[in-house]
Amino acid sequence: xxxxxxxxxxxxxxxxxxxxxxxxxxxxxxxxxxxxxxxxxxxxxxxxxxxxxxxxxxxxxxxxxxxxxxxxxxxxxxxxxxxxxxxxxxxxxxxxxxxxxxxxxxxxxxxxxxxxxxxxxxxxxxxxxxxxxxxxxxxxxxxxxxxxxxxxxxxxxxxxxxxxxxxxxxxxxxxxxxxxxxxxxxxxxxxxxxxxxxxxxxxxxxxxxxxxxxxxxxxxxxxxxxxxxxxxxxxxxxxxx
Amino acid sequence: xxxxxxxxxxxxxxxxxxxxxxxxxxxxxxxxxxxxxxxxxxxxxxxxxxxxxxxxxxxxxxxxxxxxxxxxxxxxxxxxxxxxxxxxxxxxxxxxxxxxxxxxxxxxxxxxxxxxxxxxxxxxxxxxxxxxxxxxxxxxxxxxxxxxxxxxxxxxxxxxxxxxxxxxxxxxxxxxxxxxxxxxxxxxxxxxxxxxxxxxxxxxxxxxxxxxxxxxxxxxxxxxxxxxxxxxxxxxxxxxxxxxxxxxxxxxxx
Numbered sequence: 001x002x003x004x005x006x007x008x009x010x011x012x013x014x015x016x017x018x019x020x021x022x023x024x025x026x027x028x029x030x031x032x033x034x035x036x037x038x039x040x041x042x043x044x045x046x047x048x049x050x051x052x053x054x055x056x057x058x059x060x061x062x063x064x065x066x067x068x069x070x071x072x073x074x075x076x077x078x079x080x081x082x083x084x085x086x087x088x089x090x091x092x093x094x095x096x097x098x099x100x101x102x103x104x105x106x107x108x109x110x111x112x113x114x115x116x117x118x119x120x121x122x123x124x125x126x127x128x129x130x131x132x133x134x135x136x137x138x139x140x141x142x143x144x145x146x147x148x149x150x151x152x153x154x155x156x157x158x159x160x161x162x163x164x165x166x167x168x169x170x171x172x173x174x175x176x177x178x179x180x181x182x183x184x185x186x187x188x189x190x191x192x193x194x195x196x197x198x199x200x201x202x203x204x205x206x207x208x209x210x211x212x213x214x215x216x217x218x219x220x221x222x223x224x225x226x227x228x229x230x231x232x233x234x235x236x237x238x239x240x241x
Numbered sequence: 242x243x244x245x246x247x248x249x250x251x252x253x254x255x256x257x258x259x260x261x262x263x264x265x266x267x268x269x270x271x272x273x274x275x276x277x278x279x280x281x282x283x284x285x286x287x288x289x290x291x292x293x294x295x296x297x298x299x300x301x302x303x304x305x306x307x308x309x310x311x312x313x314x315x316x317x318x319x320x321x322x323x324x325x326x327x328x329x330x331x332x333x334x335x336x337x338x339x340x341x342x343x344x345x346x347x348x349x350x351x352x353x354x355x356x357x358x359x360x361x362x363x364x365x366x367x368x369x370x371x372x373x374x375x376x377x378x379x380x381x382x383x384x385x386x387x388x389x390x391x392x393x394x395x396x397x398x399x400x401x402x403x404x405x406x407x408x409x410x411x412x413x414x415x416x417x418x419x420x421x422x423x424x425x426x427x428x429x430x431x432x433x434x435x436x437x438x439x440x441x442x443x444x445x446x447x448x449x450x451x452x453x454x455x456x457x458x459x460x461x462x463x464x465x466x467x468x469x470x471x472x473x474x475x476x477x478x479x480x481x482x483x484x485x486x487x488x489x490x491x492x493x494x495x
Contacts, residue, residue, distance in 0.1 A: 076407065079414030094416055096400075176378075176400040176411075185316055186401060189382030192343040194320045 007193045008200045015197075018183030019204045025097075025169050025179060029104035030162060036109035041116035041150075042142065055113065062110030067168050070107060075099040075175045096175040104172075108165050115161060119154035120146055152224050159216030163209050180204055267306035269465070270327035271297050272313040276404040279429040279489050280333040295485045296350060296476075297331040303472035303481075315404070316382040319343050322457055328465060330457030333423070335384045337450075345462065346455035347469040350482075351494040353454050355385055355446040358412070358427050358439055359419035367443030372397055375418040378408045384452060385421045393421075409436065421446065425494060 044055040062070065078084050078093055092098045123146060131141040173182030184201040188194045221228075273281040273293050281291040289310055301308035313321050315332070322330055322344055335353060336346045359365040366372075373396045379385040381401040389399045400417060402408040409430060411417045419442065420427070430436035456473075458466045476482045477495065486493060 076410050076414075079410070079416065085415060094414075096416075174403055176402060186381060188320075189316050190339065190387070192319050192339070194317070 004191075004193050004196050007187075007191050007196050011187050011191075011197065012200070014183055014187060015180060015200055015204060018178055018180040018201075019208065021177065022166070022169050022172075022179040022181075023208065025100055025104060025172060025177075026162070026166050029101050029108060030165065032101070032105040033108035033112055033165075036105065037112035037116055038147070040109060040113035041120060042146075044113060044117045045120050059110045059114055062107050063114065067103065067107050068171050068174065071100065071103040071171055071175060074103050096172075096177050099175060100169075100172045100177055104165065104169065107168070108161060111161055111164075112158060115154050115157045116150055119150040119157075122153050123149045152227075155216065155220050155223060159213065159220075162212050162216070166208055166212060167205065267304065269301065269304075269306045269308045269329060271301075271308055271310050271329045271331050272318065272321065272327040273297070273310060273330075273332040274315045274318070274404075275312045276315070276406055277333055277426055278406075280426060281331075292485060292489050293331045293333055295488075296482070299476050299481045299485065300331075300469060300472045303475050304468050306468075315380065318382075319457070322459055325459070328459070328462070329469070332457075333426075333454055334457050336453050336455045337384060337387075340457070343460075345458045345460045345466060347458060347466050348473055349453035349455045350473055351454045353452040353494075354424045355388055355421055355448060355452065356424045356427060357419055357442040357446070358422050358431075359442050360412075361438050361440045363418070363442075365419055365442045367446075369393070369396060374398075376400060376416065377419050377421060378402060378411055378417040379421045380405045380408055383423070384448070385423060388446065388448060389421050412439065425490065429489070 040055045040058065043051050044059065046052045074093070075096060078099075084090060084093060127145055127149065128141070131145045136144065169179060170181035172179045173185055176182075178186060180201050184197045188197045191197070273289055273291075275281050275283050275289050277291075277293075279291055281289060281293040284290050289312060294310060297308065297310055311327055313327070313330075313332075318330055318332060318334070319340065321327065330344075333351075333353070334340070334346075336349060340346070357365065357367050372393060376398040377389055377393065378400040379389050379402070381403060386399075386401050389397070389401075393399070400408075400411070402411070405422070405426060408417070408420055408422070412420050413435060424441070424445065427436075427439075427441070431439055456469050458469070473482075482495065483493075486495065
C-alpha cells in the first residue's frame with residue numbers, strides 16, 4: 001500500500017468546500033435546534049400533563065430512532081405522497097439541503113431539550129424559592145432566573161451535543177449532499193484512494209471539532225467563571241500577596 | 242534456536258500451509274451489491290438473487306468451487322477487494338481504464354450501454370443545449386455517474402446516489418428531471434409498477450469505449466482469473482448462460 005500525497009493535495013480545495021457545507025449545516029441546524037429546544041424544555045418540566053406530554057413524545061421519538069431513518073423519512077418518505085409534492089412546502093422539501101437542515105434541527109432539538117430539562121431541574125431550589133418570594137411572575141422568573149442559570153449548567157453538555165452533531169452531519173452524504181464525507185466518497189469513487197481521502201477528511205473533522213471544543217471552553221470559562229475555585233495558594237506552594 | 246522459536250516457526254509454516262491449501266481447495270468469496278435489480282438484489286427473505294448471482298453460482302458449479310456470496314456497498318467494492326475481504330466482484334462492474342489501474346478483470350460476461358431515462362411524455366431532448374439547467378441523477382461511483390460529471394457536469398445539476406434504487410425514488414418524486422442509467426436495469430425497472438410511466442429518451446449514449454462488464458479480481462490473482470475465464474466460456478457454450486439470460490431479458494446481453 002503506497003501513500004498518495006498528490007491525491008490529497010489535488011483534491012484538498014474540494015474537501016474544504018465540503019467542510020464548509022458541513023459547518024453550514026451544523027451551524028444553521030444548531031441555531032434552529034436551540035430555538036426549538038428552549039420552549040420544548042420549558043414545556044417538558046411543566047407540572048401540567050397536558051403541556052408536558054407533547055414535548056415528551058417529540059423527544060422520545062427523535063432520541064429513540066436513528067438519525068439516518070429520520071433523514072430518509074423526510075427526504076425519500078415525504079416525497080412519496082402526492083399531497084406533499086403538490087403542497088406549497090414542496091419547493092423546500094424538494095431540496096436535499098433543507099431536508100438535511102430539518103432532520104438535523106429536529107434531532108438536535110430533541111437531545112438539547114432533554115439536556116436543558118436536566119439543567120432547569122438542577123437549578124438550586126433556594127434560588128427559585130427566592131424568585132417566588134419576590135413575587136416574580138412565571139415569565140419574569142423564567143427570563144431572569146431559570147434560563148440564565150440553566151444556560152450555565154447546560155453549557156458543557158451542550159458543547160458535547162454540538163460535537164456529536166458535527167459528526168452525525170456526515171449522514172447528509174446519503175441524500176446527495178456533498179458535505180465533507182460526501183465529497184470524500186465521491187472523489188474516492190474516481191481515484192480508488194479511500195485511505196488517503198478518508199484520512200484527510202478525518203483530519204478536517206478533527207480540526208472542526210477542536211474549534212467547537214475551544215469555543216465552548218471559552219464560553220464556559222466566561223459564563224461560568226463564578227464556579228471556578230481559585231485557591232489562595234498557587235500550585236508551587238507560594239502564598240499570594 | 243530456542244524451543245519457543247521453533248514452535249513459532251512451525252506454527253507459522255503450518256498456517257502458511259493451511260493458507261495455500263484453502264486456496265487450492267477453491268474456497269472463493271464473491272461480493273455483490275444487492276441493490277441493482279435485476280442483476281443483483283435481495284428477495285423477501287433477504288437472500289441475494291439476480292442475474293449476477295445466478296452467473297456466479299453457475300461459474301462456481303462449473304469450477305466445482307466452494308463459493309460464498311457476500312454483500313458489499315457499491316462505493317467500497319474495490320477497496321474491500323484490495324483489502325482481501327473477498328476474492329472476486331460479480332456485481333455488474335464495468336471494465337474501465339480507471340478501475341484497471343486498481344484491480345484486474347476477467348473476460349466480459351455481458352455488455353452494457355448507457356441511456357437517458359425520464360417520464361413518459363416529458364419534454365426531454367438529449368442534446369447538450371436542451372439538457373442545460375436540468376437536474377440529472379446517477380449512482381455514485383458508476384460509469385453513468387462519471388459520464389454525468391465528465392460530459393455534462395458543466396451544464397446540468399448532477400446528483401449522485403448511494404444506490405440505483407434511491408435514484409429511481411428521486412426521479413419518481415420529481416426532484417430529478419432525468420437519470421443517466423445503465424440500460425438493462427432501467428429496462429427492468431420500467432416493467433415494474435414504480436417505473437411503468439418512464440421511458441428511454443434519445444439514443445443510447447455514445448461513450449468513448451464499449452461498456453463491457455467483467456468480474457473484478459485482485460491484481461496478480463491470475464490463477465483465479467484463468468479459472469473464471471475458462472468457466473465462463475464453458476457456461477456460454479453449454480447453454481447455461483443463455484438460460485439465465487432468458488430468465489431476465491428477452492434479448493441477449495452477452
